[in-house]
Amino acid sequence: MVGFSLIYLENLSVNHTFVAKMTKKVIVIGAGVAGLSAAIYSRRAGYSVTVYEKGNCPGGVSTSWVRQGYTFDGGIHWLVGSSSRFQPFHKRWQETGALQENNPVIYSDPFFVFKSGDVSLRLWRDIDQLIKELVSFAPEDKKTLNTLKRHVQIIGTYMPAPQGPWDLVKMVIRLPLFVSLLIYLLRTSTRKYTERFSNPTVREMLSAILNPDQNALSIIATLTGYTMGDNGFPLGGSRRLADNMEQTALKAGCQFFYRSKVEKICIEDGSVKGVWVNNTFQKAEHVIVAMDTCTALQTLLEKPLHERWARKLQKGTDSEHCSLLSLGIKKDLSYLPSVMRIHLKESVKMAGHEYSTLWVYHYSSQEGYVPKGCSSLTILFQGDTYDYWKKAKEDDTYVAKKKTFTQKATQLLENYLPEIVGNIAVTDLATPITYERYCGCYRGGYMGIWHAKTLPPRVPAKSSTIRGLHFAGMRTFMSGGLPIAVQSGYYAAKSI
Numbered sequence: 477m478v479g480f481s482l483i484y485l486e487n488l489s490v491n492h493t494f495v496a497k498m499t500k501k502v503i504v505i506g507a508g509v510a511g512l513s514a515a516i517y518s519r520r521a522g523y524s525v526t527v528y529e530k531g532n533c534p535g536g537v538s539t540s541w542v543r544q545g546y547t548f549d550g551g552i553h554w555l556v557g558s559s560s561r562f563q564p565f566h567k568r569w570q571e572t573g574a575l576q577e578n579n580p581v582i583y584s585d586p587f588f589v590f591k592s593g594d595v596s597l598r599l600w601r602d603i604d605q606l607i608k609e610l611v612s613f614a615p616e617d618k619k620t621l622n623t624l625k626r627h628v629q630i631i632g633t634y635m636p637a638p639q640g641p642w643d644l645v646k647m648v649i650r651l652p653l654f655v656s657l658l659i660y661l662l663r664t665s666t667r668k669y670t671e672r673f674s675n676p677t678v679r680e681m682l683s684a685i686l687n688p689d690q691n692a693l694s695i696i697a698t699l700t701g702y703t704m705g706d707n708g709f710p711l712g713g714s715r716r717l718a719d720n721m722e723q724t725a726l727k728a729g730c731q732f733f734y735r736s737k738v739e740k741i742c743i744e745d746g747s748v749k750g751v752w753v754n755n756t757f758q759k760a761e762h763v764i765v766a767m768d769t770c771t772a773l774q775t776l777l778e779k780p781l782h783e784r785w786a787r788k789l790q791k792g793t794d795s796e797h798c799s800l801l802s803l804g805i806k807k808d809l810s811y812l813p814s815v816m817r818i819h820l821k822e823s824v825k826m827a828g829h830e831y832s833t834l835w836v837y838h839y840s841s842q843e844g845y846v847p848k849g850c851s852s853l854t855i856l857f858q859g860d861t862y863d864y865w866k867k868a869k870e871d872d873t874y875v876a877k878k879k880t881f882t883q884k885a886t887q888l889l890e891n892y893l894p895e896i897v898g899n900i901a902v903t904d905l906a907t908p909i910t911y912e913r914y915c916g917c918y919r920g921g922y923m924g925i926w927h928a929k930t931l932p933p934r935v936p937a938k939s940s941t942i943r944g945l946h947f948a949g950m951r952t953f954m955s956g957g958l959p960i961a962v963q964s965g966y967y968a969a970k971s972i
């Protein structure tokens with residue numbers, strides 16, 4: 477509050493536009509990465525900013541939590557824009573104070589190790605090294621692997637900022653190739669793209685980079701990020717990044733209210749009037765919806781929004797889902813690769829979904845994350861199991877089913893990592909119901925899926941029919957994720 481008053485007084489005498497804006501109030505719904513970004517940029521534009529968050533801390537789905545001394549990070553695995561060459565995202569992370577000295581970015585190389593039976597293939601950050609390793613394992617795919625390299629190079633011409641005149645020349649020369657490749661990748665799913673490879677293990681490894689339902693641009697863009705020095709991991713993970721952003725917002729003078737769920741957005745005569753929160757009406761000229769747009773449209777408005785994109789989104793949208801199993805292990809596992817994709821000998825059906833690959837992360841090497849000599853593992857079971865868990869919740873079998881899932885999943889993992897047998901100290905399972913309950917995520921999804929051959933709904937930063945209503949967050953651009961969250965917060969603030 478003191479900082480808030482000082483900034484107010486400091487500007488009172490010098491900037492009349494600023495004073496006019498200061499009398500205007502912006503309410504931000506949600507303190508996820510999008511909400512934090514929207515708050516910072518709105519405040520810097522001179523508005524009085526209040527953030528209401530239904531949970532008890534910043535970060536939203538990008539968070540970490542501690543159980544019996546073990547820290548589990550359930551958010552960032554790689555951060556687009558961690559390198560200064562990847563703009564505008566890097567600029568946003570810098571400007572919002574998300575990346576600071578307290579969370580230097582590390583670039584683990586290989587990014588992950590893919591394990592299938594006795595085979596281990598590494599996703600090297602150097603594209604030549606990666607292709608060399610894959611070609612020596614699967615010479616029959618030499619031609620297709622070289623095409624993959626070419627695709628990464630073409631997309632890579634346009635993703636990082638140009639470093640000099642030669643990069644600009646390359647951009648012009650490669651433009652026709654880029655356009656035709658882009659069209660092809662947007663029309664092809666990652667699953668279809670990987671079918672080009674005849675070796676099944678190479679196919680499985682490439683399919684394990686991302687959800688194979690995303691379009692093929694997603695996998696090529698991700699590989700481009702890895703191989704061109706981006707997609708790092710900021711030490712301290714999700715929580716430190718969110719805490720840094722919250723501190724930036726507080727220093728700028730934003731106010732935060734946690735455990736404060738917004739119940740309704742009040743709209744009269746085509747303009748936003750404020751919100752209902754904690755049983756009180758809070759007046760505002762502008763409201764930035766930085767929670768899941770889909771949920772907000774269905775729950776926070778008295779009447780449907782008559783805009784084309786909103787009608788499309790109100791019918792629902794497809795999302796990435798996971799059940800996230802966290803394990804506290806009484807053993808130092810730092811000798812294991814920090815990221816593994818384990819291909820199962822036989823796929824396993826759990827929670828009504830067939831799993832063939834496990835995404836395993838461990839955080840043993842992070843200081844202060846776990847008790848000395850111990851490790852924490854998180855295992856992503858990727859797939860849409862929302863209906864299964866929702867039904868379990870309704871017929872009161874949720875707790876029992878979570879227990880069964882945890883037991884089955886743990887036994888499964890023990891087959892591949894026998895060193896954890898007898899050493900599991902903590903288990904914790906988050907399901908899509910957890911994301912729905914704690915963060916209001918639509919059907920428990922944590923980001924969108926951009927399917928091949930589709931134009932996903934693009935949520936505008938500002939409503940065209942209701943004055944003062946703005947949107948930010950994971951649904952605003954496909955496929956979503958952290959870079960979209962931070963960038964959309966910036967756009968929402970700019971749209972005021």
Ligand SMILES: Cc1cc2nc3c(=O)[nH]c(=O)nc-3n(C[C@H](O)[C@H](O)[C@H](O)COP(=O)(O)OP(=O)(O)OC[C@H]3O[C@@H](n4cnc5c(N)ncnc54)[C@H](O)[C@@H]3O)c2cc1C
Pocket residue numbers: 505506507508509510511528529530531535536537538550551552553554555556736737738739766767768798800914915916917922923948949950951956957958959961
């Ligand atoms: C396991 C996992 C791994 C991931 N890995 C990556 C990764 O490596 N890289 C990447 O880019 N992305 C990753 N993501 C996705 C990324 O974390 C999210 O897409 C992003 O954090 C979404 O941010 P957001 O601010 O748009 O939404 P959210 O984080 O959902 O924030 C919305 C906030 O609004 C609050 N809220 C909801 N309803 C209300 C209400 N009525 N009143 C007040 N507050 C409300 C919620 O509590 C929440 O805090 C991952 C996600 C998960 C779950």
